[in-house]
Amino acid sequence: MATTEAVKQRTLLGECSAEFAGTFILILFGVGVVAQVVAGGIGNHDSIAWAWGIGVIMGVYVSARLSGGHINPAVTIALAVFRGFAWRKVLPYIGAQFLGAFAAALVVRWNYSKVLHHFDPGLTIKSQGVFSTLPGNGNTELGAGMWSGFLDQIIGTAILMLVILAIVDLRNTAPAANLGPFIIGLLVVGIGMAWGTLAGYAINPARDFGPRLASYLTGYGGAFKDQFGDPYFWVPIVGPIIGALVGALLYDLLVGRYLPVGDADEEPGRVPEPEQEKTA
Numbered sequence: 706m707a708t709t710e711a712v713k714q715r716t717l718l719g720e721c722s723a724e725f726a727g728t729f730i731l732i733l734f735g736v737g738v739v740a741q742v743v744a745g746g747i748g749n750h751d752s753i754a755w756a757w758g759i760g761v762i763m764g765v766y767v768s769a770r771l772s773g774g775h776i777n778p779a780v781t782i783a784l785a786v787f788r789g790f791a792w793r794k795v796l797p798y799i800g801a802q803f804l805g806a807f808a809a810a811l812v813v814r815w816n817y818s819k820v821l822h823h824f825d826p827g828l829t830i831k832s833q834g835v836f837s838t839l840p841g842n843g844n845t846e847l848g849a850g851m852w853s854g855f856l857d858q859i860i861g862t863a864i865l866m867l868v869i870l871a872i873v874d875l876r877n878t879a880p881a882a883n884l885g886p887f888i889i890g891l892l893v894v895g896i897g898m899a900w901g902t903l904a905g906y907a908i909n910p911a912r913d914f915g916p917r918l919a920s921y922l923t924g925y926g927g928a929f930k931d932q933f934g935d936p937y938f939w940v941p942i943v944g945p946i947i948g949a950l951v952g953a954l955l956y957d958l959l960v961g962r963y964l965p966v967g968d969a970d971e972e973p974g975r976v977p978e979p980e981q982e983k984t985a
Contacts, residue, residue: 717794720772721801727768727776728805728911734760736810736916740817740835744824754897762890769886777909778802779949783866787953799911806915810836813916814923828924830932837917838905838941839931847902851935854904858944859951861900862908866952868892876964904940908948913941 738756742748765774775781778799784790814821814836825832834843841849849857871877872888880888893908900906907913917938921928931937 717797720794721797723768723771724775724798724801725805725808727764727772727774728802728915729764729809730767731760731764731776732806732809732912732916733812734763735912736813736836737816740813740821743835744817744820744832750901751898754894754901757897758890758892758894760890761893762886765886765889772798774886776802776805776911777945777949778911779862779909779945780866780869782946783949783953786950787957788870802911803915806911807919808915810916810919811923814919828926830927833920833925833928834905836920836925837913837928837938838907839937840904840933840940841902842905843932845932849903850933851931851937851940854937855940855944857900857903858907858941859948861896861904861906862945862948863952863955864896864900865892865908866949867956868952870953870956871960874961874964876966877960904944907941908945910942910945914938 735757738748738753742752761776764776768774768776775784775798781790781795781798781802785792785795821828821832821835830839830843833839840851840854841847869889869892872879872885872892879885896908897906917928929936929938
């Protein structure tokens, strides 16, 4: 029994390590490109959308073989509710995802420190959007506020989760295992280009709260509030979780329940093993 438990602990540790690494890579690309565009003046919204998508691709490739490449607490929770992902892994996965995002944001903050201080010496709301999302991306003229951002996050993450389930469902027309991360990255690019106005398409609690906390601890005193002074930090946490649950439910109601059930399904969220490994 002791040996079995030790193996389980090492396996879970490895999976969490992969989730940390995958989320770390995601945020290096994502927060890094926003710092470059906003504070450095290089690039535009399309740059941001594509770099976030590339970050997702690379982050999933880094982590998928060990952990399934969730790199998003909302995805992990939805897989536990609708796909039998082990509940004992949920909190460790989420902790690893938040830590990975936090650590990567610290790297970006350190690397771009001089640029950020030059662009925004007071480290105010002007550059806060580099690290965390804001209603209307900080624009007070759009009329976007806390609740419009909350609704936007539910819708955006529902789209994300519904399509992710379609992509990874082996009963559906799923892409080959090594193309799944690429397609999911394109999905995030599309969401960024179509659903980025009202709340900055966080669609990932770790993506927002990890960098938000990192910015708060490194000089952004107003990091947990939006441009109106309202507490906004909870919106990109609660909204994506609700949205992921809604998206998973819709996929099952509209598509999943009509698909044939295979003889043996892989564990949800994992990349299927190559045939040569299964027969070895």
